[in-house]
Amino acid sequence: MTYAAIPAPQPPPVNAAQGPVVALRNVAQAFDGPPVFEDVSFSVAPAETRILLGPAGVGKSVLLKLIIGLLRPIEGSVELFGEEISQMPEEKLFPLRARAGMVFQEGALFDSLTVRDNVAYQLIQERVPDEAIDARVHEALRFVGLEQTFALYPSSLSGGMRRRVAIARALIHQPELILYDSPTGGLDPVTSETIIELIVKQRDVRATPSLLVTHRLQDAFTLCTHHFDSEEDRMVPLPEGQTNRNTTFLMLNEGHLIFDGSLDELVHSKDPFVREFLE
Amino acid sequence: MAIHTIDRTAKQIVLTVQEYSLFAGRALMNLFRPPIYWTDFLIQCDVIGVGSLPIVILSGFFTGGVLSLQSSATLSAFGAAAVTGQFVSLTMIRELGAVLTGIMVSGRNASSMASELGSMVVTEQIDAMRALGVDPMRKLVTPRVFATITMLLFLTIVADAFGIMGGAAVTVFLNHQNGTQYFHMAYEHLRYPDIVQGLVKPLFFGYIIASIGCFYGMRTTGGTEGVGRSTIAAVVNASVLIIFVDFLITHVLLSILPS
Numbered sequence: 001m002t003y004a005a006i007p008a009p010q011p012p013p014v015n016a017a018q019g020p021v022v023a024l025r026n027v028a029q030a031f032d033g034p035p036v037f038e039d040v041s042f043s044v045a046p047a048e049t050r051i052l053l054g055p056a057g058v059g060k061s062v063l064l065k066l067i068i069g070l071l072r073p074i075e076g077s078v079e080l081f082g083e084e085i086s087q088m089p090e091e092k093l094f095p096l097r098a099r100a101g102m103v104f105q106e107g108a109l110f111d112s113l114t115v116r117d118n119v120a121y122q123l124i125q126e127r128v129p130d131e132a133i134d135a136r137v138h139e140a141l142r143f144v145g146l147e148q149t150f151a152l153y154p155s156s157l158s159g160g161m162r163r164r165v166a167i168a169r170a171l172i173h174q175p176e177l178i179l180y181d182s183p184t185g186g187l188d189p190v191t192s193e194t195i196i197e198l199i200v201k202q203r204d205v206r207a208t209p210s211l212l213v214t215h216r217l218q219d220a221f222t223l224c225t226h227h228f229d230s231e232e233d234r235m236v237p238l239p240e241g242q243t244n245r246n247t248t249f250l251m252l253n254e255g256h257l258i259f260d261g262s263l264d265e266l267v268h269s270k271d272p273f274v275r276e277f278l279e
Numbered sequence: 280m281a282i283h284t285i286d287r288t289a290k291q292i293v294l295t296v297q298e299y300s301l302f303a304g305r306a307l308m309n310l311f312r313p314p315i316y317w318t319d320f321l322i323q324c325d326v327i328g329v330g331s332l333p334i335v336i337l338s339g340f341f342t343g344g345v346l347s348l349q350s351s352a353t354l355s356a357f358g359a360a361a362v363t364g365q366f367v368s369l370t371m372i373r374e375l376g377a378v379l380t381g382i383m384v385s386g387r388n389a390s391s392m393a394s395e396l397g398s399m400v401v402t403e404q405i406d407a408m409r410a411l412g413v414d415p416m417r418k419l420v421t422p423r424v425f426a427t428i429t430m431l432l433f434l435t436i437v438a439d440a441f442g443i444m445g446g447a448a449v450t451v452f453l454n455h456q457n458g459t460q461y462f463h464m465a466y467e468h469l470r471y472p473d474i475v476q477g478l479v480k481p482l483f484f485g486y487i488i489a490s491i492g493c494f495y496g497m498r499t500t501g502g503t504e505g506v507g508r509s510t511i512a513a514v515v516n517a518s519v520l521i522i523f524v525d526f527l528i529t530h531v532l533l534s535i536l537p538s
Contacts, residue, residue, distance in 0.1 A: 095412060
């Protein structure tokens with residue numbers, strides 16, 4: 001099948017003039033040994049969704065952590081919201097991180113707090129009044145379809161529900177960038193589709209730029225070939241042969257970024273690993 | 280090969296000491312810069328202070344009792360059984376109250392801090408907190424450090440009081456001596472330098488317990504097994520450091536404030 005990035009009922013194209021939300025230049029990372037990856041360069045533009053593919057253990061999650069300064073690169077520069085953060089002191093990073101949302105691989109919910117307190121964590125720290133917090137938590141939980149879990153603890157939720165609560169926590173502050181770390185990893189197909197639908201909804205309804213790490217091609221393709229229909233309140237496929245033009249791919253393998261381009265370029269790539277990965 | 284191993288181990292120890300110093304310094308300085316999480320401070324005061332009360336009362340009471348039993352036997356040989364009260368009170372207030380409370384609280388709370396924070400590290404909750412724009416040092420470490428310092432001071436006073444009562448119980452009920460004489464001797468020979476010595480130590484011990492517990496918790500690696508290793512390291516290092524620092528403080532205070 002040939003995919004063409006033809007304008008469809010989808011968001012406006014990426015505005016390059018605004019400058020990238022995230023820009024990595026020649027980034028390398030290592031932990032007491034050979035580099036996990038090196039010479040990695042790419043950017044995420046406003047309203048753009050980038051899908052980072054690659055086999056397990058290649059450093060995809062490490063790359064996400066570098067982007068919001070949870071780790072520091074041994075080489076290269078990382079720009080977040082236009083500010084160079086690779087050498088920035090931790091104190092100055094907190095306000096920048098608060099503008100982004102991150103969904104961790106296993107959810108990383110605070111297990112001693114209720115779902116309400118988890119989702120409202122940032123708002124509680126900012127001393128937002130309780131009534132306003134409750135209203136916003138209900139809205140965020142409604143967005144992920146889990147309003148009934150308001151008073152529950154994470155230990156009583158299933159894996160898929162925990163991921164959805166983690167998404168609600170990342171979205172409640174209306175972030176300017178969202179990072180998803182394998183949001184569907186280890187989940188059954190039905191739950192995975194629910195999570196992908198939420199990601200598509202966030203992309204198409206709020207046009208939030210995002211970077212999604214996954215090794216599941218099916219999820220990546222669904223993101224590219226579907227859009228969220230607000231009237232029907234569900235994810236629907238784009239017309240045959242069309243893809244979301246703001247959703248593009250990156251592929252990491254053996255310590256290098258081996259692909260950066262659209263779905264069409266991905267499926268027609270001559271790179272042997274890309275071909276093997278797709279097949 | 281052996282030299283290489285020694286070299287690597289030595290560097291690792293120096294690096295750990297350096298990292299701990301920076302960590303402990305940051306935890307202390309955070310109290311003087313906002314935001315300060317007072318609610319977390321009060322919660323930790325409850326967990327550490329009120330939670331440790333039973334073990335501190337019991338250990339203090341029975342230590343005082345043992346001191347009385349042991350000392351009265353020896354003192355009787357010199358016809359000085361009457362000074363048992365002085366012996367028990369001075370030993371508890373100057374030394375054992377602070378050290379025993381420190382070690383008991385270290386066993387209970389340094390381990391709980393290391394395992395709690397370690398579990399949060401391995402389940403990425405600490406990373407999640409940082410990603411949400413909240414500094415775990417300020418939110419988790421600083422409240423624990425100051426709560427431990429504050430509560431250890433009061434726990435030491437409680438241990439001293441119960442130690443003296445334990446000594447009194449043994450003196451009156453087992454040794455059949457005069458209780459009034461015991462308390463009179465316990466109070467009469469007490470001097471301000473003794474009390475100062477006994478109340479300065481828990482400030483240092485509290486700082487050691489919480490900073491070491493949090494330090495090992497926050498640098499946990501290697502999953503649940505790593506949490507176990509961090510917990511052991513926290514309790515062992517905190518206990519040894521308490522005894523070592525006790526020696527240093529005693530030496531310094533005796534030269535500044537001779538009894």
